[in-house]
Amino acid sequence: MANSMMDQDILRVLHSEEEIHARVQELGSQIYEEFKDRNPLFVGVLKGCFLFMADIIRACQIKSEIEFIAVSSYGNARESSGNVQITRDLGHDITGRDLIVVEDILDSGNTLYFLTQYFMTKGAASVTIVTLFDKPERREKPIKADYVGFQVPNEFIVGYGLDYRQQYRNLPYVGVLKPEIYE
Ligand code: 5GP
Ligand code: MG
Numbered sequence: 001m002a003n004s005m006m007d008q009d010i011l012r013v014l015h016s017e018e019e020i021h022a023r024v025q026e027l028g029s030q031i032y033e034e035f036k037d038r039n040p041l042f043v044g045v046l047k048g049c050f051l052f053m054a055d056i057i058r059a060c061q062i063k064s065e066i067e068f069i070a071v072s073s074y075g076n077a078r079e080s081s082g083n084v085q086i087t088r089d090l091g092h093d094i095t096g097r098d099l100i101v102v103e104d105i106l107d108s109g110n111t112l113y114f115l116t117q118y119f120m121t122k123g124a125a126s127v128t129i130v131t132l133f134d135k136p137e138r139r140e141k142p143i144k145a146d147y148v149g150f151q152v153p154n155e156f157i158v159g160y161g162l163d164y165r166q167q168y169r170n171l172p173y174v175g176v177l178k179p180e181i182y183e
Contacts, residue, residue, distance in 0.1 A: 006168060010158075010175040015150055017161040017172040020132075020160055023149045024052070027130065028059025031100065031147060034128075036062050040098045042098075045111065046088065047169070048104030051161040052132045052149075056102060064100075067092050071111055082140070084114040095123035104161050105133040105152075109141035116143065132174070133157065133174070 015023075039062075044053035046068050049069050057066060060141035099119055106112055106129075132149040152174075158164050159171030164182065 006171060009168070009178055009181050010171075011178045013173050014152060014157060015160075015174045017160075019057070020149070020174065024055045024132075025059050025079070027147050027149060028056055030069050031056070031060045031128075031130065032062055034099070035060075035064070038062075038098050040064050040100045040128075041085065041092065041094065042066045042100045042102055043090065043094075044102045046066045047103070048163065049102050049159045051130045051169075052104060053102045056130065059147075065092070069115070071115065073111055082108070082110045084111055086118070094119060096125050098126045098128070098170075100128045100130055101122045103129065103131045103145075103158070106131040106134065106143070106148075107135050107138050109139045109143040112145075113141035113143045132160070133162075 042053065042057055042064055044050065044066065047070065057064070067090050068088070069086065069090050071084050072087050073082065073084045075082045087122040101112065101115060103112060112129055119127050129145040131145040133150055133152045134145055135154055137154055155176045157166070157174050158168035158177050159174040161169050162174065163169045164177055
């Protein structure tokens, strides 16, 4: 693989490409078992979800549809503001649908708390949350994911879709950024 200078900015790798792949296959099987007799709508939360979304839907071969929603709460900072705004709305009517919300990381819970309420207001029959990463100790809102890939420590991570200032999303693994990058 063509390698860039990005690796130099990583303090340590938390989960390798192989580990992520294996865990996504497991999650896909579990979700398959729960939803195989239904016709769920996968809703990815942009942009961080895009690689995880692509992998989880292929790891879960059920008749389903996909949608995306984009929210902003961060700007370019490393902490969410709690003020979540929809910057790109769903293109589907979700009335009566079983939603599987696909998120990169659950941190304060502000984003998914807001989105769960939004989807229920829009008439969703159910909302199931799938997050690849979870930082439970950071929670500010009462929200719990139904499926979690990995619990991660309270550190800022990048890669496999997750960014710092829109960069590092294309790293195939997930790692902790060197503090000097954002200091
Ligand atoms: P929450 O609303 O739960 O605080 O934050 C959720 C969003 O914050 C995630 O979808 C993600 O975009 C961003 N986020 C939270 N923690 C991290 C992190 O460690 N690294 C990156 N790159 N984004 C994070
Ligand atoms: Mg996100």
